[in-house]
Structure formats: C-alpha cells, structure tokens
Amino acid sequence: MNAGAKVKLLLKRPRINAASKAHSTHPIWFIVPAFFFLIIFFIVPTVLNFVYSFTDWSSFKTEVNFSGFSNFSQLFSSGNLVADLRITILYAVLVAVFQNLFGFALALLLERDTLLNRIARASFFIPVIMSALAVGYVFQAVLEPKGPVNSIFSFFAGRPVEIPWLYSTTWTIVVVSVIHAWKWMGLAMLIFLAGLKTIDSEVLEAARIDGASWFQTLRTIRFPLLAPAITFNVATSLLGSMNSFDIVQATTQGGPGGTTELLNIYIVRAFGQGLFAQATAMSLVLLIMVMVLAFPLIWSLRKREQIL
C-alpha cells in the first residue's frame, strides 16, 4: 500500500475512532508515573493540609482528634496569626518593589550591548545562582554594626557610623527585604532586558525624531510596552517571597522581637516544638493567602496588558 492510499484509509475512518486512535498513539499510561509522584507527594499533602489544620495533632499525644477551629483561634488570640501574616505581606510587597526597582534600573543601565555591560549582566546573575542561605550569612557579616558596610559609611561620613541594620524592630524588615531583592534583582534585570529588546526600534526612532527626550520615551513608550515583563516580575517576586525562609533565617531568625517572623519561620519553629497542628494551620494560611493573591493578581495584570 502506498502512502496516498494510507492517508485515504485514515480519512475514511469513522469519527468515533478518533479517541481510540489517540489512545493508541499517545497512550494515557505515559502520564501515570508523573502523576503518581505529583499526587502522592504534592496533591495529597495539600489536601491533608486542610484536614490536619482542624485537628489536635502534636508530638505530645498518641492519637489525633478533630478540634474544629481551635488551632486558628489559638493562633489568633496569641497574636501570631495577625502579626506573621502582616509581616509576610509587608515583606512580599517590599521585595516586589525593591526587586523590580533594582532590576529595572539595572536593565536600563546595561541595555547597550558592550563588553562591560555583558560582563556586568553575568555578574549580577551570580547572586541568583547562590544559595539563599549563603546570601543571608554573607549579609549578616557585611551588615554587622562594626562590619564592612558601616565602615564604608564611616569613611564617607568622616566619623564612626554604627547603624544596627539587623537589630531594629522597625527597619530590619526593610533591610531583609532589600537583601532578598539583591539576591533576585539579576533575574528581574534579565527579564526587563528581554522585554526591552522586543520593542520595535523604529517606534523609538520615530519618537526621537519628533523630539521626545530619553525620559519621555521611557515613560510614554517603553514602560507601557514592558507590561508583560512587569506582569511576570511582579507576580513571581510577590508570590515567591511569600514562601521565603532562608534569607530571614540566616540574617535575623525572625528577630529582633519577632518583627521579621515570616509564616515559614513560624512553621519551622512550631514544628520543632512538636506543635504539628498549629504548624499545619499556619501553612494553610500561607496556602490560602498565596491562592487568594495569585489569581486576581495574574488576572488583573493580564487585563492591564490587554488594555495597553
């Protein structure tokens, strides 16, 4: 049988066979091993998260009983729930702001394709590949009261400067979010650079001929056209930093006075103390917060893109 006849035969087949044809050419068992791991190690625990949040599971008891909302009311009355939720959201917002600000500034600075710029771009990506825990320890050392950063400030100020970067109950949350942004700014930079590259150079040339200044072009043409890159960067930095742990653990361990205690820091601490149900309840709070923010965030940012 030649190829032409084969095609004819395929075309003649009744419509009903389409499904069984797909079944034999792309068999369903190909997805089974992947979904085995996904379901056992990801989906089932996520579902269990809802169940165990309403139990009294702990290391002090042998049996697990349902306890209604008692974990949540305990977390609420102890003040941990509101405080940690507030700190986590503040941290995520600050990270999103700084990371995108730094990344955008770097992208504009390093836009042209020169040798120095290429070296700089690669260098700013090094923190992205470093361990977040390691970055945290590096900054713990660098920001010590008598450490390198203060000694540089002292040099320029002409007098000894000893700013307690990591020991302020008001400002340390800002400092740790700047560290987080420092680690990831290279990624934001790359995405902004890729976004800038997609902008048609003729549009920019036309604006320039019309006498638009660099800043005008940036504000009215380039910035709006960067919408997809901004969407991606804001969404990933905001949602990614909510699940953060390493940097804060390495720099402040949630201190001073619990002012940088993210949800994940609490979860590790509660788990270490054997309060499994409370840790689970808090991780449910994290899960719900991420979901509640993720969908409207992605939806509204996408919508803004369509308008522009």
Added chain:
Amino acid sequence: MLTNALQRPSRIFQPLAVLLTMIFSLGVPFWVIIVTAGKSAVEARQPNLALPSQWEFGKNISTTFSEGNMGVASLGSLLLLIPSVFGVLLLGAMASWVLARRKTRGLSIAYTIGISGVIVPPAIVPIVLLLKQIGLQGTPLGLIGVYIGMYMSTVIFFITGFIRTIPIELEEAARVDGANPMRVFFRIIFPLLGPVVATATILVSLFIWNDVFYALFVVGGRLDTLPLNLYQVASSGLYLQNWNLIFSYILLMTLPMLLVFIFAQRRIISGVTSGAVK
C-alpha cells in the same frame, strides 16, 4: 547631531556608573567572602574589608572537609540531586507529550492539576506526616519523591509548551513506518526536547542544590547535604561567628553552580526569560 551631543557624555558616564554600581552592590559582599575565607579564626571574628595578614585559604578549606563534613555533604547533595532531576525530567517529559498532543476534557483538567504546583506552595508539614506513614520520613528516597512531586509542575509547564511547537507530522511519519508510542517518544520527541530539557535541568538542579527548607523537614539531622551542613555549621554554638569557615563553605558550595553558569550562561538566560515577555 543633537542626539550625538547628548549621547557623548553618556558614553563616558555609563561605564563609570556600571563600574560604581558593581563595586558597591556586588564588589563589597564578594570581596568580604573571599578575604574572610582566607583569614585565620581570630582575624575573621570581626568581618571587615581588610586583607588577611596571612592567607590561610588551604587550611580553612581542609577544616571544612575535616570538621564541616564537606565531602560527605557533597555526596549527600548529589545523592538527592541526580535521581530527582533524572526522575522529574524523564517522567515529566513523558507526561507532557501526551498532555500536549491529546485534547480531551479529562486531560485538560489533568494539565491544570499538573501545573498547579507552579503557584501553590508545597504543604511541608503534611508531607512529613505522609512520609512517616509510608515509612520514608528521614530517608533520601522520601526527599527525592518530594522533590520530584514538587518540581513536576514546573517541568510539565515548560515541556508541554515546547512540545506544542513541534510539528505533529514528524511523529506521524514515524508511526506510518510502524513505530510504537515508546519508540516515537524516545526516538523522535525526546531528542528534540534538548534545549528545554537542558534549561529545566539547570533550573531544577539549582533549586535542589540550594534547598534547605524542605531538606530540614525531611532529612534534617539524618543526612548531610551542603545547605543543611552550612545551616548547622553557622547556627551551632561551637562554630558561631567562625566566619572564615562559613565563608570557605559558601565559596565551595557555590563553585559547582558557578561553573555550570559560566559554561551554560546562554542557555540559562534564554531559559529564564523565555515565556516571560511574550
């Protein structure tokens, strides 16, 4: 003419600005890592910008091996990394192929579930409970399963999108020649996935190599990995503020990923930016 006049000062100031930004934002932390990793314990107690009076680099490195279990921890990290990456990429690619090619309602629901982990954070405490019940808590095998489950979504998301761009005619030609699905996948599709598999491999390796959070819950205290040991070395009272050892450790554990980055720079950069700016 006017634009030239405006650009001329920026030709001088731009490189200057780049150099200053690099010195203050990257230079200071990197310099502190390197000089401190070369100092003696006494000199390193107070981290500063000064050069070591005598480089004790070799001694610090050997201490991280003898007392910080650097060697064992490297093996532990590799023991987790290799099977996890291999498993998640192979199984993820297989699933992605069928998810990309078949368009039934059931499979589109499966795809949505499949990529849910891109946004939803893993529920670590119930994971520990589940591992306890199936007897895998505290074992490398348990953590490998967790990593595979956790990064499966990212892999499916990346690879499904890529397979949709491969013309189906390539498969059909092989099928007409009598190749079964296994053969079509491994001979035709899998070799074409090179770029996306390379990118996903690097990204997943980066996450696993640097992970301390999930490792702490599942194998903390039972298996040495590089980030776990760094965490223990840095937070145990014995080594407190032994910055020379901490920074030697950081330098050594960053080195493999730095080498990968240097050699696969273009792939990593195109990988992380693809899809973000469309």
